[in-house]
Amino acid sequence: LKEHNKVSNSLNFYGNTTPSELVKTYGSTVYVYNEKVLRERCRELKNLVSYKNFAVNYSVKANSNPEILKIACEEGLYADAMSPGEIYVNLKAGFDPKKILYISNNVSKEEMQYAIDHGVLTSVDSISQLEQYGELNPGGRVCIRFNPGVGAGHHEKVVTGGKKTKFGVDPHLVPEVKDILNKYDLKLAGINQHIGSLFMDGSKYVEGVQSVLSIAENFDDLEFIDLGGGFGIPYNKLSGQPRLDLKELGQQLDEVINNWVSKYGKEIQFKIEPGRYIVGECGILLGTVHTVKYNYDNKYIGTDLGFNVLIRPAMYESHHDIEVYRESDKPSTQYEFVTVVGNICESGDIIAKERELPEIFEGDILGVLDAGAYGYCMASNYNNRLRPAEVLIQEDGSHRLIRRRDTLEDLVRNFV
Numbered sequence: 001l002k003e004h005n006k007v008s009n010s011l012n013f014y015g016n017t018t019p020s021e022l023v024k025t026y027g028s029t030v031y032v033y034n035e036k037v038l039r040e041r042c043r044e045l046k047n048l049v050s051y052k053n054f055a056v057n058y059s060v061k062a063n064s065n066p067e068i069l070k071i072a073c074e075e076g077l078y079a080d081a082m083s084p085g086e087i088y089v090n091l092k093a094g095f096d097p098k099k100i101l102y103i104s105n106n107v108s109k110e111e112m113q114y115a116i117d118h119g120v121l122t123s124v125d126s127i128s129q130l131e132q133y134g135e136l137n138p139g140g141r142v143c144i145r146f147n148p149g150v151g152a153g154h155h156e157k158v159v160t161g162g163k164k165t166k167f168g169v170d171p172h173l174v175p176e177v178k179d180i181l182n183k184y185d186l187k188l189a190g191i192n193q194h195i196g197s198l199f200m201d202g203s204k205y206v207e208g209v210q211s212v213l214s215i216a217e218n219f220d221d222l223e224f225i226d227l228g229g230g231f232g233i234p235y236n237k238l239s240g241q242p243r244l245d246l247k248e249l250g251q252q253l254d255e256v257i258n259n260w261v262s263k264y265g266k267e268i269q270f271k272i273e274p275g276r277y278i279v280g281e282c283g284i285l286l287g288t289v290h291t292v293k294y295n296y297d298n299k300y301i302g303t304d305l306g307f308n309v310l311i312r313p314a315m316y317e318s319h320h321d322i323e324v325y326r327e328s329d330k331p332s333t334q335y336e337f338v339t340v341v342g343n344i345c346e347s348g349d350i351i352a353k354e355r356e357l358p359e360i361f362e363g364d365i366l367g368v369l370d371a372g373a374y375g376y377c378m379a380s381n382y383n384n385r386l387r388p389a390e391v392l393i394q395e396d397g398s399h400r401l402i403r404r405r406d407t408l409e410d411l412v413r414n415f416v
């Protein structure tokens with residue numbers, strides 16, 4: 001128990017500082033990112049396959065803090081964008097427009113035009129949007145997202161491939177696709193897919209890859225194929241959950257890609273588009289315990305970690321490991337089952353349900369691990385709460401504010 005409190009697994013993560021110092025300096029709650037971990041993840045994925053013409057498109061929806069984007073850009077990653085807003089921040093962070101892929105879904109012509117005006121390639125995901133794109137940009141380059149008929153994900157809400165999702169073009173429509181490409185003299189630069197978010201076993205991914213490769217055979221002269229993201233991270237590390245076996249997956253991909261390329265006759269570029277794998281593990285969300293109470297049979301740990309700050313547990317019942325940090329020497333004498341909740345006026349505001357944790361006291365700081373992906377970017381001002389600051393632990397161990405905490409004035413800024 002003492003070890004869990006004082007020498008937590010993650011203390012190296014905080015460089016020259018400590019969770020309580022960070023909370024004192026930047027307020028609670030606060031997202032903390034570790035630059036070393038981020039860079040390591042970027043490098044691991046860049047080396048996923050030995051096939052040479054390979055790029056990693058960071059799916060910036062997972063975390064688009066400009067400082068995170070700059071690091072990904074420095075590491076040589078490309079970037080995906082899901083909206084003009086993401087194109088805008090990617091460009092501001094320094095990504096070359098040629099390295100950005102706009103993966104659009106049900107967008108307006110103005111949004112397509114924004115990408116065209118900024119020299120960013122658009123991937124369309126329906127026949128009708130392909131037609132609209134052709135009207136806007138005849139003779140231009142385009143990418144098409146196909147639905148490979150295969151899906152995977154940690155929750156049905158994030159399975160994006162397969163027969164029950166809104167995404168992608170049904171491969172049966174390849175003849176119609178070809179007609180529209182011809183009609184507007186569009187050059188099909190690439191095709192992409194995304195089967196869904198978070199697989200820990202690469203087999204579904206490889207199945208999706210095989211499927212998109214057979215779709216690709218219908219088109220001559222492609223420049224690239226984007227195989228999608230979804231690479232999972234182990235959210236249950238404290239219980240020993242193993243990592244995704246990237247080495248094995250990389251070898252399988254190499255084999256499939258090399259076979260396909262030798263048939264296609266051209267060494268086109270292959271891309272992947274991971275978000276979570278790049279940023280998930282480099283982030284910890286810190287919050288503070290304000291109340292410990294019993295309600296009937298349950299013990300509640302009342303914190304400021306409401307679902308306005310991290311919505312994943314409330315939205316997908318996602319598990320995040322939690323560490324307990326304490327300044328005083330007061331030891332926890334037991335482990336117990338507690339429910340960790342936030343400060344939002346909804347009973348679904350639960351960050352960990354009936355979780356076994358060392359005895360927690362008021363004033364303790366909790367570290368919600370693996371919170372770097374789909375954390376801050378999904379945070380809101382619900383209940384007129386302030387979104388947290390974001391802080392970077394740099395490679396030399398020092399820390400730096402990379403987004404200030406909201407202020408009360410921010411809450412009324414857009415009122416007219």
Ligand code: LLP
Pocket residue numbers: 059062080103158160193194196197198228229230231273274275276277312316373374
């Ligand atoms: N590409 C496309 C087209 C996507 O829609 C997504 C994620 C990605 C790439 C990146 O997926 P990743 O490698 O991060 O799994 N909010 C959810 C995840 C939603 C993901 C949506 N699409 C969560 O917190 O688990």
